[in-house]
Amino acid sequence: MFNVIKSWIAVLLIALASQAMAQITQKVVDIPTRPGVTQRMLVLAPPMAKGGVVLFAGGHGGLQIFPNGSLKWGDGNFLVRTRQLFADQGLMVAVVDAPSDRQSPPYLGGFRQKPEHVADIKEVIAWMREESKATVWLVGTSRGTQSVTYIATELSGQEGPDGIVLTSTILVDDKSRPVPAMPLGKIRIPVLVVHHVQDGCALCEFAKVPTLMAKLNNSPSKELLTFNGGENNGDPCEAMAYHGFNGLDREVVQQIAGWILSK
Known part of the structure; x- marks a missing residue:
């Protein structure tokens, strides 16, 4: 009888877990930001969210999200392809596209460090904070780290994020300002830096990470999280290489989620 009871309990727990997972549905949300401009996002909202994350893809950032939630570009990007994994950790997720007035090339190219980008994401943060009833973090990968860092230097308090995560950070750049060249002393929120030791992208050489960490001197909590191994395929600056943590997603x-929730 005792074994039967244990079996029924196990079945019940599995059913409850499955039900909770099934409730994490993806939807497309458009919010107004600047006059005549909207910001589109893919949103995953687990019940009773423990926190919220706004995810910024790398590259040109123009996901071109269709109303049905499919993407024209960026499906394989590290943060885009792992959005469900973040939601599985109990985090409300918003994957941001380029805004409505940047839906053609160069998309977010040349825009990531502009006041208009800050204005758009300020509204995203406010929306996420209201919807999730929890802290809101910005998480960027590759060129997405330029968006996240710039926004964190421009917004603070209730308007800004509660913390940021930088994965595969742009450490040098001859086209725009790299992350270490930004006024990092203005950042007074927790910062998690996540980097693959074998990152082969010339803009993200691991040997330059200590320079970044040293400049985050006013963050109340900063940490470097490193990874090795996985799979390394194709262009060293793309998502299927070590640069995109290929093979290490989960x-x-x-x-990352554990660090966010510990704060």
Whole structure:
């Protein structure tokens, strides 16, 4: 009888877990930001969210999200492809596209460090904070780290994020200002830096990470999280290389989420 009871309890727990997972549905949300401009996002909202994350893809950032939630570009990007994994950790997720007035090339190219980008994401943060009833973090990968860092230097308090996560940070750049060249002393929120030791992208050489960490001197809590191994395919600056944590998705997301929730 005792074994039967244990079996029924196990079945019940699995059913409850499955039900909770099934409730994490993806939807497309458009919010007004600047006059005549809207910001489109893919949103995943688990019940009773423990926190919220706004995810910024790398590259040109123009996901071109269709009303049905499919993407014209960026499906393989590290943060885009792992959005469900973040939601599975109990985090409300918003994957941001380029805004409505940047839906053609160069999309977010040349826009990531502009006041208009800050204005758009300020409204995203406010929306996420209201919807999730929790803290809101900005998480960027590759060129997305330029968006996240710039916004964190421009917005603070209730208007800004509660913390930021930088994955595969742009450390040098001859086209725009790299992250270490930004006024990082203005950032007074927790910062998690996540980097692959074997990142082969010339803009993200691991040896330059200590320079970044040293400049985050006013953050109340900063940490470097490193990874090795996985799979390395194709262009060293793309998502299927070490640069995109290929083969390590679940481990990387779990550790990022754990750090966020510990704060």
